[in-house]
Amino acid sequence: xxxxxxxDMVLLGLAVIVAIxxxxxxxxxxxxxxxxxxxxxxxxxxxxxxxxxVAFTEASVGAGISTVLLVGTLLHTRRDTNQSPxxxxxxxxxxxxxxxxxxxxxxxxxxxxxxxAPIHTGRVKELLGQHVGxxxxxxNHHPWKYGSIAEQSVPTDEPVxxxxxxxxxxxxxxxxxxxxxxxxxxxxxxxxxxxxxSLLAAYRGYDTMFETAVIFTAGMAMVLLLRRREEDx
Amino acid sequence: xxxxxxxxxxxxxLVPFMLVFGCYVIAHGxxxxxxxFQGGVILAAGFILYGIVxxxxxxxxxxxxxxxDALAGMGVLLYAGVGVWTxxxxxxFLDYSVLPAVDYGAAEALGMVLVEYGVGITVCTVMITxxxxxxxxxxx
Numbered sequence: 001x002x003x004x005x006x007x008d009m010v011l012l013g014l015a016v017i018v019a020i021x022x023x024x025x026x027x028x029x030x031x032x033x034x035x036x037x038x039x040x041x042x043x044x045x046x047x048x049x050x051x052x053x054v055a056f057t058e059a060s061v062g063a064g065i066s067t068v069l070l071v072g073t074l075l076h077t078r079r080d081t082n083q084s085p086x087x088x089x090x091x092x093x094x095x096x097x098x099x100x101x102x103x104x105x106x107x108x109x110x111x112x113x114x115x116x117a118p119i120h121t122g123r124v125k126e127l128l129g130q131h132v133g134x135x136x137x138x139x140n141h142h143p144w145k146y147g148s149i150a151e152q153s154v155p156t157d158e159p160v161x162x163x164x165x166x167x168x169x170x171x172x173x174x175x176x177x178x179x180x181x182x183x184x185x186x187x188x189x190x191x192x193x194x195x196x197x198s199l200l201a202a203y204r205g206y207d208t209m210f211e212t213a214v215i216f217t218a219g220m221a222m223v224l225l226l227r228r229r230e231e232d233x
Numbered sequence: 234x235x236x237x238x239x240x241x242x243x244x245x246x247l248v249p250f251m252l253v254f255g256c257y258v259i260a261h262g263x264x265x266x267x268x269x270f271q272g273g274v275i276l277a278a279g280f281i282l283y284g285i286v287x288x289x290x291x292x293x294x295x296x297x298x299x300x301x302d303a304l305a306g307m308g309v310l311l312y313a314g315v316g317v318w319t320x321x322x323x324x325x326f327l328d329y330s331v332l333p334a335v336d337y338g339a340a341e342a343l344g345m346v347l348v349e350y351g352v353g354i355t356v357c358t359v360m361i362t363x364x365x366x367x368x369x370x371x372x373x
Contacts, residue, residue: 052266056258060274065360068281072368191342192263200268201345205327209312212352216309219359223302226366 008048015041026080032070039063049112053196237286244286251279259353263345269352276353277360284364298365301358308355315347 018038025031039062046055110117192198200208259272284292316327324331329344 053268053271056266056271060271060278064278065274065281068278068285069363069367072364075368188338188341191338192345194263194265194268196266197263197268197345197349198341201263201348202329202341205316205329205348208348208352209309209316209327212309212312212355215359216305216355219305219355219362222363222366226369 004048008045011041011045011048015045028074028077028081029071029079032067032074035070036063036067039066053194240286244282248279248283251282252276255279255353255357259349260346262349263342269349270356272349273353273356274360276357277364280357280361281364284361284368289365289368292365296361301361301365304354305358305362308351308353308358310351311354312348312351315344315351319344 015038018034018041022031022034022038025034039058043055043059043063046052046058110119188198188202192202255272255274255276255278257272258267258275259269262268262272280292280296283295315329319328319331320326322331322333327344327348329341330337332340332343334340334343
């Protein structure tokens with residue numbers, strides 16, 4: 001059996017067990033701790049799928065800060081629930097229905113890691129062929145202009161970058177052209193090998209800016225709602 | 234928890250490494266895994282651990298509330314300021330390629346790094362604020 005699949009199954013099985021533990025345990029502190037363990041397991045699962053940035057976020061936010069904030073909330077309440085967990089049938093029905101729809105939706109998706117998936121054959125090739133705001137091999141900078149994505153042609157002699165990237169050894173011409181870590185040379189001339197960050201901070205900079213504004217607004221709302229005036233001194 | 238010797242010593246040992254690691258994650262956002270958000274959360278975790286073990290007054294002595302509030306705004310301002318800077322240099326809002334750097338790729342990386350600093354500062358200070366507000370004592 002594929003070892004990656006085996007690890008995934010063990011981790012997902014543990015995650016399901018922990019999730020059942022979260023809703024069935026009576027101690028609230030225990031539930032919070034199990035929630036942290038669940039996040040840590042999910043971080044391992046993301047890591048197993050090579051989604052390092054997602055795993056990093058899950059570990060720091062899910063297992064770290066969320067647990068601390070929930071423990072802080074526990075200081076204001078009791079340690080145990082006052083009622084034993086019971087099955088709420090309408091809620092269970094709604095959850096099972098939604099879950100079935102989601103699983104049904106995944107049936108249309110290509111298999112995980114399929115190199116012939118549309119994202120690898122169509123969209124990525126198109127993105128790599130796009131040279132708006134990029135520097136080509138001759139060092140020419142293409143400034144943005146309206147309609148420039150539609151105008152430009154997709155080069156057909158470019159090799160299709162498959163996922164996972166083909167294993168190349170040092171000294172290979174293709175490895176040198178593709179830059180470090182087997183990334184396409186899309187990473188801003190090697191200055192930003194982390195594709196996730198270049199996506200979040202450069203290609204989708206507006207998005208990230210307003211996400212930061214949302215976080216800032218949340219913090220300010222907490223200050224305005226919860227801070228007492230005499231403590232401001 | 235002020236009388237727990239083990240906790241106090243281990244916190245003093247751990248917090249500097251957490252802060253350095255958080256700064257590393259923010260600064261290397263475009264080179265490796267992580268970025269402003271994750272690094273900011275790690276930085277905030279360091280401060281929050283310090284606050285839990287040594288108490289809120291001590292945390293407020295290290296990072297006063299005024300500083301935390303001001304930095305939360307500064308992060309967003311830095312992010313938006315990079316956008317305004319690129320507009321002043323003749324580009325579009327957040328078009329990093331016009332920033333002064335040796336070549337185009339370095340300009341993009343410079344813009345990304347500055348923006349990640351903004352995200353990290355805001356996330357770190359807001360997380361500290363959320364902890365500060367949630368763990369308010371003497372409130373039921």
